[in-house]
Amino acid sequence: MIEGIAPGSFRDPSGFVFQRDGTLYRQINVGAHDAYDSLMSSGLYDELVGAGLLVPHVEVGAAEAYAASAYQVIRPEPIRFISYPYEWCFSQLQDAALATLDIVRRALRRGMILKDASAYNLQWQGGRVVFIDTLSFAPYREGEPWAAYRQFCQHFLAPLALGGYTDIRLAQLLRVHLDGVPLDLASRLLPWHSRLRFSLLAHIHLHARSQRYFADRTVAPTPRPIGRQALLALIDSLESAVRRLSWRPQGTVWAEYEKETHYSERARDAKADLVGAMLERTRAERVWDLGANTGVFSRLASRRGALTVAFDADPAAVERNYRRCRDERDTHLMPLLLDLTNPSPGLGWAHAERAAWLDRGPAQTVMALALIHHLAIANNVPLATLAAFFRRLCTHLIIEFVPKEDEKVQQLLASREDIFPDYHADAFEDAFQRCFIIEEKAPIPETQRSLYLLRAREPA
Amino acid sequence: MTLPSAAYAYVDPGTGSMFLQFLLATVLGALYLLKSYWRKLRGWLMRGRQAAATEDPAPREPRAPSDNPAPTEWHD
Numbered sequence: 083m084i085e086g087i088a089p090g091s092f093r094d095p096s097g098f099v100f101q102r103d104g105t106l107y108r109q110i111n112v113g114a115h116d117a118y119d120s121l122m123s124s125g126l127y128d129e130l131v132g133a134g135l136l137v138p139h140v141e142v143g144a145a146e147a148y149a150a151s152a153y154q155v156i157r158p159e160p161i162r163f164i165s166y167p168y169e170w171c172f173s174q175l176q177d178a179a180l181a182t183l184d185i186v187r188r189a190l191r192r193g194m195i196l197k198d199a200s201a202y203n204l205q206w207q208g209g210r211v212v213f214i215d216t217l218s219f220a221p222y223r224e225g226e227p228w229a230a231y232r233q234f235c236q237h238f239l240a241p242l243a244l245g246g247y248t249d250i251r252l253a254q255l256l257r258v259h260l261d262g263v264p265l266d267l268a269s270r271l272l273p274w275h276s277r278l279r280f281s282l283l284a285h286i287h288l289h290a291r292s293q294r295y296f297a298d299r300t301v302a303p304t305p306r307p308i309g310r311q312a313l314l315a316l317i318d319s320l321e322s323a324v325r326r327l328s329w330r331p332q333g334t335v336w337a338e339y340e341k342e343t344h345y346s347e348r349a350r351d352a353k354a355d356l357v358g359a360m361l362e363r364t365r366a367e368r369v370w371d372l373g374a375n376t377g378v379f380s381r382l383a384s385r386r387g388a389l390t391v392a393f394d395a396d397p398a399a400v401e402r403n404y405r406r407c408r409d410e411r412d413t414h415l416m417p418l419l420l421d422l423t424n425p426s427p428g429l430g431w432a433h434a435e436r437a438a439w440l441d442r443g444p445a446q447t448v449m450a451l452a453l454i455h456h457l458a459i460a461n462n463v464p465l466a467t468l469a470a471f472f473r474r475l476c477t478h479l480i481i482e483f484v485p486k487e488d489e490k491v492q493q494l495l496a497s498r499e500d501i502f503p504d505y506h507a508d509a510f511e512d513a514f515q516r517c518f519i520i521e522e523k524a525p526i527p528e529t530q531r532s533l534y535l536l537r538a539r540e541p542a
Numbered sequence: 543m544t545l546p547s548a549a550y551a552y553v554d555p556g557t558g559s560m561f562l563q564f565l566l567a568t569v570l571g572a573l574y575l576l577k578s579y580w581r582k583l584r585g586w587l588m589r590g591r592q593a594a595a596t597e598d599p600a601p602r603e604p605r606a607p608s609d610n611p612a613p614t615e616w617h618d
Binding site: 093096198200232285289292293296297 | 571
């Protein structure tokens, strides 16, 4: 992360996030002192931190301010890996939505409310979803509506409904629409029978209609309050809407990968032992598992205490991985959705509000198991290009070379011309030795595959 | 309809959203009131019939099985 004000932190006049000497701070401006004081003195901060819902912080004093008009500067506990809603699986987005509503309810009980309901207010830490925008809290005035209602529907309810009712891939609309899926678009994409559920009819379809109706009209507001009880009923309705949405992780290309195992039991165990031993050698604390599927091998790293991020392009695989993490209360494994051939780019204003995937690295160790043939053969990426790419990601690389004779590669080549004369173990080693040193090489028994432990060469 | 106080809000709440929220909050709020009165009434009636009455649990909407398109199963 670069020093100075965070590129995405400019919308809220209450304050902003900045970096100094590698540490992240949040400046609270004078105009927001009321809100901040209420957060701290009402007991809401203690309650939320105690429940693991809000990121804890330490006050460092206004003297540490980055810009003028500071009231206070806080140092929040840093998030160890930043991820974005378009990288989350269905259940991750759902859990983030439920956490948001839980926080709103708790806030209302203490006379406060959330002034925005953006999905970017949440991150994962230690396997749990946590709210990171300490400045999102404002004093609640009885009678006022919830200003963040629209945002909640667009950031959470719409993409979840689209995933549950239409197609899970539509969640990627969040990459294009950074303020959530427009409700008229969601309404159009949802099937007719989604209107049969009252909460979706109201919060998406009628909501879209209402937005369209008022789009060109200026309304003179007549004061009529919304009571706290009515607001809580609205929150209940949203929660019910979110909870009832569901998606079964199946029907995608890789959904059944684990069941169609082509490794013998001996091969599988041997591979696990070899990878485990290689991980021991690297003693990495930050591990990325690329093409992790449901995280079987990622857990070899996470169980050794490494903060492990398990990336896969298949929503069903990530969903299964996450559900298992949740069931087992895994504190070290973070599953995320990522297409290596088209990873998250820098998004938002000046390409800088949401960091590109590569800018959130590097990792110490990267695992690329049962992956290379998908990049080199299925996606035609030359081995030298792959090597240079991996070199940007890590210090150590644990990679499985899958030769052409392997049945999986034969499947990939079944319906196309073999234009890969240079795809063999020697060429692989040559290409990778330009950027890496081969520390270890081991064949996987009962297969034709080999595991390599590579260490990045120092730059020239 | 009341608008959120300008001092803190920087997110555009949207006029259409505010209008709908007022409508829904009124309807849902009224429904919630009815539900709680009905629960009170039921509790009062049941107390009349037997000594030990079991209170209804929290007012959250229970998960209706018919609303789920399919049960979410976790395969391994």
